[in-house]
Amino acid sequence: MKPLYLTVTDKHIKYSYEDLDTKTTIDKVYNINAAKTLGENLDNFKTKLPNYFDVVVILNPIDVELRDTIVSCGNQPIDMGLTMENLLHIPTVGVHDVARLGIKQAASAEIEHAGWHLDYYGSYSKKRQYGQESLQTIGNGYFGLRGSYVEARETDDYYPGTYVAGVFDQLTTNINNRDIVNEDLVNLPNAQFMTFSIDDGDPFNLSPDVIENVYRSLDMRTGVLTITMIISLPNGKRLKVVTKKVADMKNYHNYSLQYTVQPLNFSGEMRIFSEIDGSIENANVERYRSFNGKHLIVDDTKVDGNRAILLAHTKNSHVNIAVGTRIQCPNIDGSELSSNRFQEKIAQSIGFHVVEGRKYTVEKTVSMYTSLETDSSLEFAVNDHSHHKNFADAVANSMRCWQKIWKKVDIELSGDITAQKLLRLNEFHATVSAQEHVNKDLDASVGARGLHGEAYRGHIFWDELFILPYYTMHFPDLTKHLLMYRYNRLDAAKDYAEQNGYKGAMYPWQSAMYGDEQSQSLHLNPITNQWDPDNSRKQRHVSLAIAYNIWNYYNMTQDNEFMKQYGLEMLLNIAKMWISMSEYDPQTKQYSISNVMGPDEFHEGYPDAKDSGLKNNAYTNIMTSWLFNTIHHLLEIEPQEVIDENFKRADFTKDNLNDMKNIGQDLKLEFNSENILGQFEGYFKLKDIDFDYYRRQYGDISRMDRILKSEGDSPDKYQLAKQADTLMALYNLTEKNFMDILDQMGYPIENPEQFIKDNVNYYLQRTTHGSTLSRIVYSMLALKVNDTKLSWQLFYEALTSDYYDIQGGTTAEGIHLGVMGATLNVVTSYFAGVDFRGDQLVVEPHFPEAWNTLAFNLSFHGTRFYFRVSKESVIVKADHAAVVKICGQQISLNEDEEKTINYEPLVAES
Structure with missing residues (x-):
């Protein structure tokens, strides 16, 4: 070495x-x-x-x-x-x-x-500690339990949040004589609280001043979070406290805690305290704290020996909640248990004598049920539930489940110890956010911040576009369950379209419990502390993301039954919405789509215009044309009885078919004289902006929209972007598909390679990467123009974005699940080069110079493929006979046959 x-x-x-x-x-x-x-x-x-x-x-x-x-x-x-x-x-x-x-x-x-x-060593505070809690969140798809110290209560330094998928509630707050309604993912009763006292002293209050040493370690292989503290109290007494937490991956209503104290320089009396606290509020996000966050009403508290139950419900959504605990003392003799019931909490404690140097352990099992997934009495469910016997059983359950999960999802990387950890971290949190055997029982999808915090109020956005392909690669049934969340809200999407004067189904930009629009009309600018208009709901392309996910799931699984029962109906309804939004101009003989926003988000309208919204956003129009093509393709392969039934359910007609054909071919795009595709109509009339000037003034210019508004200016006036927009369709679609669509729309590209290079360079110079998604999409785009150095730089910034919290504290409010899914996709689909968007797998590696090998599995058309990719070779194996195209070669595989294909590397500089 x-x-x-x-x-x-x-x-x-x-x-x-x-x-x-x-x-x-x-x-x-x-x-x-x-x-x-x-x-x-x-x-x-x-x-x-x-x-x-x-x-x-x-x-x-x-x-x-x-x-x-x-x-x-x-x-x-x-x-x-x-x-x-x-x-x-x-x-x-x-x-x-x-x-x-x-x-x-x-x-x-x-x-x-x-x-x-x-791992984290040392004691931290404020948003840095909050961020570490987000990243050390444990869970199982049903709930997320933030990785806080169990001794912590909600303060500016610690936030022990608990979230169950799908549990939302709406509250109204009057601010400046304006009623603001917000629907939040509810912070549920805190049942992980435990602390201690010594010799009739006050219960230990967590403070960095008394933490002599601390190490926090999340074992992603098993799902166990261990916090080891050496505590030096003001009275000179020292003790070691080891806390372990695990989410039961089998009995998904449960998590378990193990709390071990070891007096290091004293003997005496100790007491361990445990609580179920229903008085908590939603307070994770500082800028939301002026809003009403008290979502829970506690209905009852009950104690029966070492068991306790708190019953509550959400104020307006009326979700009933039961949280139960059971306390055990496996190695403590002569302990004394006492309990106190209060209006909103239950407090229990165990007293016992301790001897210097010995270890004493209290274990607590927590169960959570809600009326959303449980039909029977919640109190009965908590009491009757077959709890694991002890903490060791919970760990054993978790280990067995994680072993199966990692066998399917693990990306094994050699040559980069940091990237290996963070890729597994992304896979771990994808599993915390949703899990196959859990989501079959839930009516929920994955929020942009997982089950890890309260940013975006836990809402579901278009971020599904970036995470669902990962789920489909490994757990296609999970993707189906998540898509059913959208199908179950199809009527709400139809109502939303009708409310806006359109036909078909228009899914909201922000969705929560009911599928109605949860985007606010005002946004708080943290630079000015002023409320600005928020038009983000005009990002109608969320419906295109849903359509893309439906198609991608079908293409990868060939699940004809899903398409027959649900998928095609959603696609037809989404298509009707875009048909009704399209307007024909007899002079240009082209169609336009107006009153939208693109993924960019900086541009909400035209400079000095009274009304918001943009016309002919390139991403929206290209993906609309793609949607129409996709439906036409499906109608060619689906049985006529399936088509007839779905046309009937969607109220879709032959006139709609003709409209799709005409509109898809003649949707308007704008190009300048240098063959640059305009982000939207009128984009090239906007002014250029001097980014260097603003960097000197502000340093971080990623949120130029807020900066400009704080100066009384507007991003609507300038050629700038928060993230990939114009070229975002190249992330979704193959290059050939993208170019074919442009050709079909009447914009043939003579030199695709030069076109992509010119457009990528043009928009890179105008993009501030105000979203972590921007970096990962542009990392892929940079590969298309062989700028491997830039691709690697942007990828690594995206990969480490939550780990280093590069957006200045946003990880404190929950992980960014979309970029986590996107990084996994870029690694397998672009660096390893395994593209799953066609009729067969196509492999074209762009392998990073810093890495040695990548090994991973994925599922495609019911076959499980194993890949091991390096700078010079691709090793492939499949559990069924299959054909794969690798570096231009058609490779036939027999069942369980392994083949090695050597290739000339195109390496990414790092």
Whole structure:
């Protein structure tokens, strides 16, 4: 191996390594600049290093109990292992582990650990702590339990939120004599609360001042979150507290806690406290706190020995909720249990004698039921539920389920320890947000922030477009259950279209419990603290995203029954809406679609226009034409009786068919003289903007809309974009399909390669990447023009966007599920190159230079495929006979036959 040895102090980093050319040992010192942040120092330190190391060894760790890589640096303890792995993407180990295992085995063990664990060392506060809680959320598709300390109550530093899929409630708040109605994903009663007291003292109150040391570790392989704290109290008493949490993946109504205390320098009396707190409110998002967040009414509290139940309901949606707990003390003799019932909470405590050095454990099982998925008495369901016997049973259930899940979904990556961890983190949170055997019982879809926080109020957006393909690759039945959420709200979408003067079905930009529009008409600008008009509901392309997901699911699964019963009916109704929105101009002999917004979101209308909305948004028009083509294709292959039945249910006529043909061929697009496709009609009349000027003024210009509005200006006046818009269809569609549609619409492209290159470069110069989705879409677009360096940069920014919370605190309010799904898709479909959008799998790798191999599975047309891709070869295997096109070759596979295809690499610079 090629190790880099580090000795880290508060003032400098001594480092040594072997020079590959001279075979001599190089010893150097990097002096820490006290005027710079630790991050800035380490970034500068990285520039001093050669790039051939494959392991870092820390020679002077100060703590081997929690981890063998903790040092004092810049006058603060840090885990240099985590820091160097994030910096260099190679394993980092401590000298004690090397002495115990040898350097190769220690490095191998660390690669294994780092690839499966999300770890945090130290105590944090405010949005940084909130963000870490989001990323250490555990769950099982039914609920999400934020990764807070169990001792925490809701403050600006900690937020122990609990969310069950589909549980929403509407409340009205009067602000400035205006009634504002918001529908929120409800923060349910907090049943994870546990803390302790010593010798009749007050219950321990979580505070960084008394946390001597803390390590939080999420094991993604098993779903267990472990928090280890060394606590030094003001009275001099020290104790170790280890908390473990696990969501039961089998009995999905349950989660389990294990709370272990160990007095380190005292003996005496201790008491462990447990609560079910129904007094909580929705308060995760600071800018929402001026709104009413008290959604729960507690109906009853009951205690029966070691069991407790809190019964409640939501104020206006009238969802009944039961939360039950059961407390056990597996290794405590002579304990005394007491209980107190209050109007909105239940408090229980266990008293016992402790001896210095011994460990004492209390376990708590929590069950949650709601009237949305449970027909019987909720109190009966909680009491009758076959709880796992103890915490170990819950872990065993979770491990068995996760083992099956990881066997299907795991992307195994070699050559990049950070990317491996974060790809698995994305897959982990996709599973926390929805799960096959859970969602079959639910009427719910996945919100843009998962079940991890309260941003966007838990609503469902077009982000389904970016996450459902991942589910379809591995759990097609899950995608079907999620699409049924949309089918069950088809009538609401029809009502919404009618309310706006259209026919067919128009799905809302923001959807929650009922499928009505939940977008606000006003938006709070955090720069000015003023309310600005919010026209985001005009992003009618959400209906196109739903149509795309229906088609993609059908194309990958060939589920004719779904298309017959549900899918085609939705597609026809969505098509009717676009037909009714299309207007014919007899002078130009073209159709236009007006009063919409594109994915960009910065442009809500034309400069100084009284009414909002844009005309002929390129993405909307291209995808509408695609939808019409797709329906025509389906009508060619579906049995006539299926067509007749769906036409009847959708009230779809032959005139509508003719309209689709005419409109799809003549929807208007706008091009400039250099063959740049306009984002919308009139786009090229807008002014250019000097981004450098605003960077000097504001630094971060990702939200130029807010900046301009704070200056009394408007983004409507300028050629700028928050995220991919004009070229977004190239993310959805194959390049050939995209070009065929332009040709069909009357805009043939003579040189597609040059066209894409010119347009990608044009819009990259005008995009601020105000959405993390922007980076991942442009990463794919950059690959299309062979700008592999830019592609890699944007991909890595997207991959690490929640991990580093690059949007300045938004991860505190929940993960960004869309970009998580999109990164997984880019890795398998673009870097590994496995494209599933046609009649067969087509493989064209663009493999990153920094990586060694990628291995993964996916399901296509009922066949499970295994791929192992490297810079020079593709290994493929299938569980049924199949044909795959790899690098231009048609490869025939027999059942369980493995083949290796070598290719000339087109590598992505990194």
